[in-house]
Amino acid sequence: MRRWLGRSSLFLGALSLSVVSVVAQAAGFDHVARLADKGFVISAQAQLLDSGEVLGALNPSQPLSPASVTKLYTAAAALDRWGPQHRFTTRFVSTGALDGNGVLHGDLVLEGGGDPALTSEELWRLIQKLRELGVSSIDGQLVISQWRFGPVTCETSDRCKTQTEGTNAYASLLSSAAVNYGSWCATVMPGVVGQPARITSCDTVAPTLRIENDVTTVAAGGSADLYAKRDTDSQGDTLKISGRIPAGTYPRPIYKASSDPADQTGQTLLSLLRQAGVPVSGGYAVSRQAPPPSAKGLAAVEGKPLQELLLRTLNYSNNFMADTLALDLTSGTQQNLPDAGRELERFATSLPGHGAAILRSGSGLTPENRVSAQSVNALLGAMYGNASLFPTFVAGMQVPTNGPMHFIRRGSQTFQDHVMLKTGTLNEPVTVRAVAGYFRTDSGRWGSFAVLVNGTASTPYLSWRETLPMVADDLTAMIDRH
Structure with a gap:
């Protein structure tokens, strides 16, 4: 489903004819x-999108690591493939038969649909649909099918x-049947001063994994100091939390990536089924096989629209x-x-014009x-030229003055108010500080820009505190001139 026609092609054609010396650019x-x-x-x-005029450039055709600016490609490709209102579907299927007493004789299979934002709330809705069918127990196993991809x-x-x-949540592992972004969540709450804190699961009534609680409740007035990591052994995952939390402090959530997202889904879903009064006699298992063609759909839940996911x-x-979205773009199994x-x-x-x-x-x-x-600007220009997709695409970018990432709130007021951007950061194996997006001039003209900065083994550490003001100063000058 390709829509790259019209205004974007015209402006990119104009851009390809622009020959400006590196020194001048x-x-x-x-x-x-x-x-x-x-x-x-x-x-x-940086360029104006209506005319293709290049406002500034420095080695524009040099390929470099874009870090998380890559996500602009994923967002654009997903919109091009499915459109803003697409929803991913997660299903319960079974080859078993439901008797008059509400017992499903056979395995209950969760068929993962690759929903990047499948959460416990969606699983609960799925269980509710199962209950509406009259299912009261499962005489078989709960099977988590990650046939599309995973592990x-x-x-x-x-x-x-x-x-x-697991020492973070940003490097979560991937599965088409993953839940809660592939991470465990626990809530730490203060108890009695001098005694251990209380720790509960964010997602189920009873924790579905082992928790080692070494958090002490201290007197009110101090600050919380928590450390957590997830370890894995032959018995599964253990979330180890230590530190202190003051009395009267609000609960603190802890997120750590699980060692096996599909297994995490199995534990979570089994707990939710029991909580809903639907016991499963055979426990759970994880499968890389697709449900057989004879399996019948029992219940399905649609995720959030793609525009919300992006x-x-x-x-x-x-x-x-x-x-996960990028893997959803593939075809076949076990991608x-x-x-x-x-x-x-x-x-x-x-x-x-991309290359x-x-x-x-x-x-x-x-x-x-x-x-x-130059290639990133070709992407940005193509999306700008697509009237049906551009609003959703640009909505995912941050405006520095009110974006959720506070570190981008730097630079002039012009930069703060007139720029929409996506940043990218890597620290290993070399430093990467990348930023790309759109800007608008006071006269209402749209422009796009991309700045990719890559270090080497011998360059010093480079912070956003140092980098972003440089980008802001250069863009401010360009915006003010137009």
Whole structure:
């Protein structure tokens, strides 16, 4: 489903005819160019979208790592494939028969539909639909089917480490049957001063994994100091939480990636079924096989519209959601991130004026991803030229003055109010600070920009506190001139 016709093709054609020397172009990025003196490699370009006029550029065709700016490609490809109102469906199916007493004789299969935002709330709605059919118990197993993809082979050191130890939520593992973004959640609440804190599951009445509680309740007035990690052994996951929490403090949620998202779904769903009064005699199992053709649908729940998924994916730079969406673009069974990357590459190279791209993931966690500032602007221009998709696409970007990520609230008021952006950050194996998006001039003209800054093994650490004001100063000058 390709829609890249009309105004975007005209402006990109004009852009391809623009031949400006590197020296002249660099004048538009005077501040950003200073990073080259420290050894950083830069690809930058800004342009007006109605005319294709290049306002500034610095090595615009140099392929560099875009980090999470990659998510713009995933969002655009998803919108192009499905449109803003698409919803992913999760189903209960079974080959068993329901008797007059409400007993389902046979396995109950959860068929994962690759919903990037499937949560316990959706599972509860699914169980309610099962109860409406009169199902009161399962004489068989609960089977979690991740036949589309999962477990997905890890492609980065962070995700490979997550298989045995979870110290964060941003590197969650992937499955088409994952729930709660592939992460466990526990809530820490103060107890009696001097005694252990209270810890409960965010998602079920009783915790579905082992919890080691080494959190002490201290006197009111202090600050909470919590440390948590998830360990895995032969018996499964354990969430270990230590530290202190003051009396009277509001509850604190803790999120850590699980070692096996489909297994996490099995534990969570089994607990919710029991909580709903629907016992399962055979426990649960995880399968990579599709349900047999003879399986009949029992209940289904649709997830949130794609436009809402993209808002969360881009605004919060959610790696789990982005990579799940990229995997959803693939066809066949048991797909992995390189397969998803090839789909994104095909999409990118189909855009007028884009050129070659290397995309190994939809999130940008893979440091091998390579695009140029010129290519990112081709993507932004194509989306701007698509009247039916552009509003949803741009809505996922942050306006610095009121975006959820506070670190972008830098620069002039012009930058704060006139720019819509997506950032990308990597610290290993080299520093990456990338930013791309749109701007509007006081006269109402639209422009797009991309600034990709990559370090080397010998460059110093580069913070956003240092980088973003440089980008803001250069864009402010361009906006003010037009």
